[in-house]
Amino acid sequence: EAGVAQSPRYKIIEKRQSVAFWCNPISGHATLYWYQQILGQGPKLLIQFQNNGVVDDSQLPKDRFSAERLKGVDSTLKIQPAKLEDSAVYLCASSSIRGLAAKNIQYFGAGTRLSVL
Amino acid sequence: GNSVTQMEGPVTLSEEAFLTINCTYTATGYPSLFWYVQYPGEGLQLLLKATKADDKGSNKGFEATYRKETTSFHLEKGSVQVSDSAVYFCALTWDAGGTSYGKLTFGQGTILTVHP
Numbered sequence: 001e002a003g004v005a006q007s008p009r010y011k012i013i014e015k016r017q018s019v020a021f022w023c024n025p026i027s028g029h030a031t032l033y034w035y036q037q038i039l040g041q042g043p044k045l046l047i048q049f050q051n052n053g054v055v056d057d058s059q060l061p062k063d064r065f066s067a068e069r070l071k072g073v074d075s076t077l078k079i080q081p082a083k084l085e086d087s088a089v090y091l092c093a094s095s096s097i098r099g100l101a102a103k104n105i106q107y108f109g110a111g112t113r114l115s116v117l
Numbered sequence: 118g119n120s121v122t123q124m125e126g127p128v129t130l131s132e133e134a135f136l137t138i139n140c141t142y143t144a145t146g147y148p149s150l151f152w153y154v155q156y157p158g159e160g161l162q163l164l165l166k167a168t169k170a171d172d173k174g175s176n177k178g179f180e181a182t183y184r185k186e187t188t189s190f191h192l193e194k195g196s197v198q199v200s201d202s203a204v205y206f207c208a209l210t211w212d213a214g215g216t217s218y219g220k221l222t223f224g225q226g227t228i229l230t231v232h233p
Contacts, residue, residue, distance in 0.1 A: 106221060
């Protein structure tokens with residue numbers, strides 16, 4: 001079974017530029033999450049999708065961050081314009097809604113490391 | 118709100134030493150508890166989990182017991198190896214209702230380095 005795919009692995013941009021990250025979840029997983037992991041901290045949820053609908057985006061800085069999950073599969077997270085404090089690893093995770101044991105386990109991609117200069 | 122507190126690190130051990138990484142949580146209701154591990158250059162991997170009080174999760178020689186009375190989920194391993202060097206995250210989640218579980222709330226992570 002293929003895991004969660006993310007691209008790019010690394011991105012370096014200057015402040016005020018825009019950037020986009022892509023995520024392809026595990027096949028059949030209805031729930032998709034984007035987390036931000038700042039160096040030395042644990043990941044923090046930015047947004048959670050259930051199929052193509054948003055379940056929780058309370059921690060997403062909506063003035064500069066946006067995310068979409070068209071057709072309930074792939075997802076894109078965008079930052080526009082980027083700030084220095086956005087430097088972090090952006091992690092995508094997915095989980096199944098089928099089966100009590102399975103639905104609370106999240107599977108993570110390798111992440112995209114963003115450096116804003 | 119819900120939160121997770123891990124012991125401050127980093128932790129440096131010699132091979133075959135005993136490992137304990139403390140984790141305590143604050144949550145309403147009955148959360149599920151997890152330990153995730155992040156090896157250098159890789160994403161987070163689930164190490165073990167427990168979904169109710171007194172459950173013991175175990176994997177690869179690691180163990181953790183869900184203690185509701187002390188709101189703790191400490192990670193232990195009897196004999197660590199160099200290959201266990203990684204960052205360990207304690208986390209919790211809870212049923213957000215419907216068919217989807219809620220977000221993971223993570224601790225700050227503990228860096229473990231094991232020397233030969």
